[in-house]
Amino acid sequence: MSKSPMSLAAVAFVLGGCSLIPDYQRPAAPVAPQYPQSAAYAPAQADGNAAEQGWRDQFRDPALQQLIQSALSNNRDLRVAALNVEAYRAQYQIQRADLYPAVSASGSGTRQRTPAKLSPTGEAVTSGSYSAGLGISAYELDLFGRIRSLSQEAMQVYLSSEEARRSTQLSLVANVATAYLTWRADQELLVLTQDTLKSYEESLRLTTRSNAVGVASALDVSQARTTVEGARANLAKFQRQVAQDLNGLTLLVGTSVPDNLPGLPLASDLLTEVPAGLPSDLLQRRPDILQAEYLLKSANADIGAARAAFFPSITLTANAGSSSSQLSGLFKGGSGTWLFQPQINLPIFNAGSLRASLDYSKIQKDIRVSQYEKSIQSAFQEVSDGLAARKTYSEQLTAQRDLVQANQDYYRLAERRYRIGVDNNLTFLDAQRSLFSAQQTLITDRLAQLTSEVGLYKALGGGWAERLNVAL
Missing domain, CATH: 1.20.1600.10 (Outer membrane efflux proteins (OEP))
Structure with a gap:
């Protein structure tokens, strides 16, 4: 299973940015x-x-x-x-x-039967899909x-x-x-x-x-x-x-x-x-x-x-996990999946x-x-x-x-x-x-x-x- 998406998420976690808060000066007592x-x-x-x-x-x-x-x-x-x-x-x-990024774990499973009349093969088919993953969703890098x-x-x-x-x-x-x-x-x-x-x-x-x-x-x-x-x-x-x-x-x-x-x-x-x-x-x-x-x-x-x-804002969505058509093969080799989805938003025109x-x-x-x-x-x-x-x-x-x-x-x-x-x-x-x-x-x-x-x-x-x- 590739670890590159989670590695990138870890880098995002430790990234720091500058602060645009003005230096605070206590007003003189009037x-x-x-x-x-x-x-x-x-x-x-x-x-x-x-x-x-x-x-x-x-x-x-x-x-x-x-x-x-x-x-x-x-x-x-x-x-x-x-x-x-x-x-x-x-x-x-x-x-x-x-x-901090919000890390969540998810798991899902489905079983579906397709009748013979609707099956491409002309025979009834029973299929399954199982997945498990760990990831972050829409985490904004505070650059x-x-x-x-x-x-x-x-x-x-x-x-x-x-x-x-x-x-x-x-x-x-x-x-x-x-x-x-x-x-x-x-x-x-x-x-x-x-x-x-x-x-x-x-x-x-x-x-x-x-x-x-x-x-x-x-x-x-x-x-x-x-x-x-x-x-x-x-x-x-x-x-x-x-x-x-x-x-x-x-x-x-x-x-x-x-x-x-x-x-x-x-x-x-x-x-x-x-x-x-x-x-x-x-x-x-x-x-x-x-x-x-x-x-x-x-x-x-x-x-x-x-x-x-x-300034531009960057958000990250990433997850890694495993998918399989059989529950028994969910964590076997070759079943790994991952997703890395960065998004950047740059203000151009906002009418002031x-x-x-x-x-x-x-x-x-x-x-x-x-x-x-x-x-x-x-x-x-x-x-x-x-x-x-x-x-x-x-x-x-x-x-x-x-x-x-x-x-x-x-x-x-x-x-x-x-x-x-x-x-x-x-x-x-x-x-x-x-x-x-x-x-x-x-x-x-x-x-x-x-x-x-x-x-x-x-x-x-x-x-x-x-x-x-x-x-x-």
């Missing part, structure tokens, strides 16, 4: 070399260890840690993102397989790198999908933390409103008693009643918000969340402060920036495939479609460059906002705590003077309202500070150094 340095901003720190912290180190509340872990296991959006990674990996493996360019494009898209999964995971962790903190803040506002309502109801009772003995006027009673009704309205509002917060948190976590979940109060150290790195660090830490760069590389590889389409395809690939790359640059600019803005929030919220909280203390002193003095008859009811009611408003603002300011710190954690690309590590 941002300032440093974050803003005015008085409104906390200083940025280059801390190499910050990127190694995990979300467990960042979020100290055991209840929040439990919720984040549950979300990472049950959230449906994260499941979809992980399945997309597997789908793109499969597409890459399909495209990569085109680099100009078209297949490799498409494989490289698919690989970059696959890598971008992994970064998209990391981005979804980072957003999920941040969203769960924000939803949890909002739930805790609304719970504290609900408790504050309940306590304030009790205080208002007690004031109304005292004012009503004073009116009965002629000390307080009907106007005083009416004013005390308006504060009670206002507190009741706030109570209903915060009851609704707490219930809705829990519903939103349950959706993020992907499973039920107990409404009596124990946790730390907002006033405690719930979060670890994340040192903000330099803008260049974001290029390696932010998954959305890495995703944009992988997509840029895929567009760059697509240009190589579009360029290679201008190849040129248009190349232009389209170049335009897509320019779009990817703009998207990559925009992702860097967005990251720079988010980190700058986080640094501004860190500095100003710290100062705002200090001032608000002092305001709450001042209002508590004002309330105690107004209550004492009202009870001994020195001041009227209006001053006492004003002190109550001011204290309640200051306490509410302190809780909402603390929530805003914590959520801004979560936002900075997300803007810096999270706290873990998770990277895809596969052999490609």
Whole structure:
């Protein structure tokens, strides 16, 4: 049996060609070399260890840690993102397989009887045919790198999908933390409103008693009643918000969340402060920036495939085997067969479609460059906002705590003077309202500070150094 066709196929397998993919150059980051340095901003720190912290180190509340872990296991959006990674990996493996010839084995056999009336000899004839072979079909020699360019494009898209999964995971962790903190803040506002309502109801009772003995006027009673009704309205509002917060948190976590979940109060150290790195660090830490760069590389590889389409393509079909009219003689000497069928395709006239395809690939790359640059600019803005929030919220909280203390002193003095008859009811009611408003603002300011710190954690690309590590 001749081995020349399979030898030629082996030569085709090891043939290599040039690559027409343009040399990739990472675009310069279109941002300032440093974050803003005015008085409104906390200083940025280059801390190499910050990127190694995990979300467990960042979020100290055991209840929040439990919720984040549950979300990472049950959230449906994260499941979809992980399945997309597997789908793109499969597409890459399909495209990569085109680099190698597909070898297949085949075998067939037939038996046929021809009746005497149709037989040339006038007698019934029974004939048989058997064959077995091994070969390749329509294997394209990648002389100009078209297949490799498409494989490289698919690989970059696959890598971008992994970064998209990391981005979804980072957003999920941040969203769960924000939803949890909002739930805790609304719970504290609900408790504050309940306590304030009790205080208002007690004031109304005292004012009503004073009116009965002629000390307080009907106007005083009416004013005390308006504060009670206002507190009741706030109570209903915060009851609704707490219930809705829990519903939103349950959706993020992907499973039920107990409404009596124990946790730390907002006033405690719930979060670890994340040192903000330099803008260049974001290029390696932010998954959305890495995703944009992988997509840029895929567009760059697509240009190589579009360029290679201008050149001739060569495909090979070859097989070798054995044929015989008897099954017993299928592998005997002299029964060998072979086929070698090369085919060349040379573009001559295509009405400019190849040129248009190349232009389209170049335009897509320019779009990817703009998207990559925009992702860097967005990251720079988010980190700058986080640094501004860190500095100003710290100062705002200090001032608000002092305001709450001042209002508590004002309330105690107004209550004492009202009870001994020195001041009227209006001053006492004003002190109550001011204290309640200051306490509410302190809780909402603390929530805003914590959520801004979560936002900075997300803007810096999270706290873990998770990277895809596969052999490609």
